[in-house]
Amino acid sequence: MREGLFIKKNKARWEKIGAGLSTDADEIAKDFVQLVDDLSYAKTYYPTSRVTKYINGLASKIYLGIYQNRKEESNRLLRFWKYDVPLTVYKHGRIILFSFFVFFLFYTVGFFTAKHDPTFVRDVFGNDYVDKTEHNIASGNPFGIYQQGDSFFMWIAIMINNIIVSFKYFGEGLLLGIFSLKALAQESMRVGVFNYMFFDKGMGAKFVLAVMIHGLLELTAIVMSCGAGAVMGTSYLFPGTRSRLDAFKEGVKDGVKIVIGLVPVLMLAAFYEGFVTRYYTMPLLPNLLILASSAAFIIFYFVVYPILLKRKERSVHA
Structure with a gap:
């Protein structure tokens, strides 16, 4: 040719x-x-x-x-956790902050209700669980419940359960976030009551050192999952210039980002519960290091880092 x-x-x-x-x-x-x-x-x-x-x-x-x-x-996966999740948390910071307020409020309610009504602990946890815990306390192994079963299978089971629960709490937020916040209130009250069981026996500090090894990450993730449900459920209340449907779609998308972003946190919390909490009698220093590192991660990734990213984003567009 x-x-x-x-x-x-x-x-x-x-x-x-x-x-x-x-x-x-x-x-x-x-x-x-x-x-x-x-x-x-x-x-x-x-x-x-x-x-x-x-x-x-x-x-x-x-x-x-x-x-x-x-x-x-x-x-894209790296970008998701490096930018998308922190910026979404910043975007809905007020709702997430309100979720933490709900947690601390009902935690306090649970703690002081148990203090003034001794039967309330059994109403919440049931006689079998309370009797077993009291037996462990009397035998000098107050947190022996975390030493049951194989570490690996315990980790997997707890991880799967907590991830399912976090998505469940998120999904319950469809109606104005009401049921997500209701679930959060119930969980918060249970934590308050659980804490009082040990505080009443003079083991308040031991409770923090033992249970918060995994609880700090786990509770943070649960609170934020419920907050994500509220993000979704309130998204169509104030749509601005968008249609309510478009605002709702964006709310669902943002909520899902937050919940998926919490999966690694729940995985690590379950790992601590399965492999580390059972050794709660460890020396004080490694215990404090775990708690401090978890707290530092939470504060940095969900508070400080989103603020820094947003400031950088604003400076670029200025």
């Missing part, structure tokens, strides 16, 4: 590819294959022609585009 005819036959298609109008992956792949065929033909019959260099340039452009997209895909 003469070069002129070859150009005339394919010019329109090349120009369309060069304009980059197609965004469909299958169509881009098809264009790339055809360009490779064209380039192979041109190199065979017109090796020194400008049309060969032109086709090579088009093929290279598509190839680089595909490579860059793949690179972006591989970094």
Whole structure:
């Protein structure tokens, strides 16, 4: 085929590819294959022609585009936890802060209700659980309940359960976040009552040192999961210039980001509960280091880091 005819036959298609109008992956792949065929033909019959260099340039452009997209895909997971989750937490900081207020409020209610009504502990946990805990306390192993079973299987079971519970609490927020916050209030009260069981026996400090090894991360994740439910459930109340449906879709998306972002936190909390809490009689220093590192992570990742990211984002757009 003469070069002129070859150009005339394919010019329109090349120009369309060069304009980059197609965004469909299958169509881009098809264009790339055809360009490779064209380039192979041109190199065979017109090796020194400008049309060969032109086709090579088009093929290279598509190839680089595909490579860059793949690179972006591989970094998407890292970007999710590095940027998406912290910025979403910052965006809904007031609701999440309110969730922590609900937690501390009902934790206090549970603690002082148990203090003034001795039967309340058994109403909450049942006689069997309370009797077993009191037996452990009397035998000098107050947190022996965390030493049951195999560490690995305990970790897996707790991790799966807590992840399911966090998504459940999130899903309950569909109606204005009411049921998410109700679940949070119930869980908070149980924690307050549980704490009082040991405080009443003079083991308040031991409770913190033992249970909070895993509880600090676990409770933070549960509180924020309920907060994510409230984010979803209140999203359509004040839609602004958007439709309520669009506002709700965005609320669901943001809530899901928060809950998924908490999965590694729940995994680590379950690991601590399965493998570390059972050794709560460890020396004080490693115990404090675990608590301090967990607290530092929570404060940095969910409070300080989102603020720094937002400030950086504002400075870029200023």
